[in-house]
Each structure stands twice: as C-alpha cells, then as structure tokens.
Amino acid sequence: MHRLFDRRIIFVGGKGGVGKTTIAGALALMAADGGRTTLLVSTDPAHSLGDVFDMPIGNEETPLGPNLSGLEIDPEAEAERHIATVKMSMKSLVAPKMYGAIDRQIELARHSPGTMEAALLERMADLMVDARSRFDLLIFDTAPSGHTIRLLSLPELMAAWIDGMMSYRDRSRRLGEVLKVFSRDQSKEDGFGMIGGSQDEPDDSRDGRIKEILMTRRRKFHRARELLTDASTTAFLLVLNAERLPILESKKTLDLLSKFNVPVAGMIVNRLLPPDAGGDFLRERRLQEDEYREEIDQTFAGLRRIYLHLLPHDVHGVETLREIGEAMAEQLGGAFGAAKAP
Amino acid sequence: MKWADIKEKLRWCAYLASEAYNMPYRSTVARARREQDDLFMLLIFSEMMGIPNPATYYTLELQPIMLERFHDWHTRMGMEHSPLDGFRCC
Numbered sequence A: 001m002h003r004l005f006d007r008r009i010i011f012v013g014g015k016g017g018v019g020k021t022t023i024a025g026a027l028a029l030m031a032a033d034g035g036r037t038t039l040l041v042s043t044d045p046a047h048s049l050g051d052v053f054d055m056p057i058g059n060e061e062t063p064l065g066p067n068l069s070g071l072e073i074d075p076e077a078e079a080e081r082h083i084a085t086v087k088m089s090m091k092s093l094v095a096p097k098m099y100g101a102i103d104r105q106i107e108l109a110r111h112s113p114g115t116m117e118a119a120l121l122e123r124m125a126d127l128m129v130d131a132r133s134r135f136d137l138l139i140f141d142t143a144p145s146g147h148t149i150r151l152l153s154l155p156e157l158m159a160a161w162i163d164g165m166m167s168y169r170d171r172s173r174r175l176g177e178v179l180k181v182f183s184r185d186q187s188k189e190d191g192f193g194m195i196g197g198s199q200d201e202p203d204d205s206r207d208g209r210i211k212e213i214l215m216t217r218r219r220k221f222h223r224a225r226e227l228l229t230d231a232s233t234t235a236f237l238l239v240l241n242a243e244r245l246p247i248l249e250s251k252k253t254l255d256l257l258s259k260f261n262v263p264v265a266g267m268i269v270n271r272l273l274p275p276d277a278g279g280d281f282l283r284e285r286r287l288q289e290d291e292y293r294e295e296i297d298q299t300f301a302g303l304r305r306i307y308l309h310l311l312p313h314d315v316h317g318v319e320t321l322r323e324i325g326e327a328m329a330e331q332l333g334g335a336f337g338a339a340k341a342p
Numbered sequence B: 001m002k003w004a005d006i007k008e009k010l011r012w013c014a015y016l017a018s019e020a021y022n023m024p025y026r027s028t029v030a031r032a033r034r035e036q037d038d039l040f041m042l043l044i045f046s047e048m049m050g051i052p053n054p055a056t057y058y059t060l061e062l063q064p065i066m067l068e069r070f071h072d073w074h075t076r077m078g079m080e081h082s083p084l085d086g087f088r089c090c
C-alpha cells in the first residue's frame, strides 16, 4: 500500500455535511507541515475553505501558510473566459453587423445546463496536469457525492465523444481522397472540403485546425483520465458519519468509483460521539451509533478506516485542523507518509 | 488519320467510359462524405437547436471555424432559414 502523501492527487468526497472540507483542510495542513508543497482546491460551488481557514480565498491560488496554498474554483469565471475567447475568434470571421447575433448566440452556451460542470472539470484537469510542476500534492475538497462522481466520469465520456467526432472527420477525409481519384481535375465536389471555393480558407488549413483542436481536447481528457485512475498518483478518501443515510450513500459512491476505476484509499468515519460524553440522551445515541459502526466495519471491511470524534466546538482555524490531523496520523502511523521522503 | 489523332480519340473514349462508369459511384461517395460532414456539424451545433449535448462547451471553439459552412448545412438539413434566433446567415 502506498503511503497517502506519496500520491500527487487526493480527492476528499462524501455526502453533504459529513466533514469533507474539515478533513481536506486537516490533511492539507498535515502534508504542508510535513514539508510537502500543497495546493488545497475546493470544487464545491458553495465554497467554505475560506471560512475554515478564516481567510478570504478566491479563484486565484492564495497562500495559506508555509507550503500551503488554497484555491476556490469559480466555474462561472472560467466559463466567462472561455466564452469570451470563442466570441473573439468568431467576430474576427464575420462582418460587424453580425456581432450582435454572435453575442446572443454564444450567450446561449453560457446558460446551457452542462456549462458550469464543463468549466469546472476543465480547470480541474488543467490543475491535475499542470500543478504537478509547482506542487507536491493537490488535495481536492469536493462537492457532495453525486456532483463529484459525475464530474469524475466526465473525462471518459468526453474522450469517447471526441473520438467519435474525430472518426467522422477521418471518414470524411478518406472519402474525400476517393473523390479526388474519381475526378482528377474537377473541384466542384460536395462536402465541406470543397464547396464554395475561393472565399473559404483552404481545406487543408481548416482540416488541420479542426484536427488540432480535437486532438488537444482528447489529449487533455485522456491525460486526466489516466491520472484519475492511477493508484500510485490518485487517492479518493470517502468521508462519512455513523448514520444510516451516509452509509447508504457511501455504498453507492464506492460502486460508482470502482466502475470508473478511481482508486479509493480509505474511509474516514467522522463525528463519532466521544466515549466520555454522558447523559441518557447521549447514551441512547451511542447505542444506535455502535450499531452503525458495526455495519460500517462489516460493509467496508476491505477498506482502511479512520475514526474521528465529534469535537466540542466547530472546526475553525488551523489549530483545530491540526488537532484533527494528529488524530488521523495517530491511527495510521507512517501510512500517511507525513514526513517527506528524502 | 494520324496515329496520334487515333490515340487521342481512344483516350477520349476511355475517359468518357470511365466517367460513365464512375458517375454513380462518385455521387454515392460524395453523399457518404456529406453525411459524415453533416453529423460532425450536428455534434457542434446541436445545442443551438435544442438538442442537449454534453460536449458543447468543449467544442465551442470549433463553431467559428465552421461558421461559413453553417448556411450550407442548415439548408441541407431541410431548414430554409437559420434555426438560430437572430442569427441570420441568410
């Protein structure tokens, strides 16, 4: 088993409110304290990293302490940038009286249902590929399960989609070759390749640009997918509480993660009642909790598990995060690889 | 008639024969190619026509390149006018 912090990418996921942001923050702090340059990235549109660290963090990498930076991805800003680029290049191709129409047209893309997700994934993929040169470790504090699973399945879907588009282009090009043989010197064949003639850019240059755009896309998706499914690079940590719904949802999430070949490194059972908490009410709750703990131990027996108690106060600021980090390190000993390998 | 003229005539006949022979194939191939191209356009512009497409965001940058083909495409798809509100390419 690889030590956790020898991975380059850690995803912290789970149902809403179970403690993902808290655990991601504690892990990031622990890794940074151990000497690893770490970037902690929130992909949850309802960001709360800044609240936990008690500092404003935004769509730019923000220093949070020695070896540690934070980032809250803003998919809207990302989409804005992408859409602005496309608008510009469209306008360079048409008469100015068309500008208004193009603006309206491209605006539609901004409001299409998949846009925010696509923009978020794009930024994540860029980080997974590029941040490696600047950071030892990338920790993603993710949005509640469903959203994240969908996001993690997108690279595969998109790679297949782009493959499909490229195969249409390839077939068209091959048929075009055949047509050339039929009609050596005639150039009025149909197909995009040849219609229209002079005012268009030459086919080869257009074909080349299309191909390049598609190839770049495909390369990025394949690369993200490779990193995501490589157990020596990526670890998914699933956070849950000893309660019925988080257990049910964790089962589903694990099934989906294994379907998409995302390596799961372990589970963190958070917010357990402290053993010394007294009173009839808590005694009863603890009885129920014990049953769920047992269920967790049986259901997820194959996975490494860490147990964390409910603290008497909210998690706020680095001191509490360190406290949680220590509790995790205690249970795993060297398995975190908290000290950076020489 | 000179030998060269005969050769020229023969070549002409051969050309006509091959044209007659190739014609149906050529239009079949041309149609097959057009179909591939139309499908490709559909993948890029489908969302504008209300067909959800998960890849629209990632292929948005292909739209400018395909813009000048847009008119040919939508007329061929049986839509006389641009399906895009306010986007009058015709």
Ligand SMILES: Nc1ncnc2c1ncn2[C@@H]1O[C@H](COP(=O)(O)OP(=O)(O)OP(=O)(O)O)[C@@H](O)[C@H]1O
Pocket: A015, A016, A017, A018, A019, A020, A021, A022, A023, A044, A048, A143, A144, A270, A271, A308, A309, A310, A311, A312, A313, A314, A315, A316
């Ligand atoms: N071990 C703990 N002891 C005490 N409070 C905790 C503990 N873990 C988490 N909390 C508190 O529980 C709340 C939810 O935690 P957190 O924000 O980390 O969950 P989350 O899974 O990121 O939630 P969301 O799904 O909304 O992003 C916070 O107020 C946090 O301070």
Ligand SMILES: [Mg+2]
Pocket: A020, A021, A022, A044, A048, A141, A142
């Ligand atoms: Mg959170």
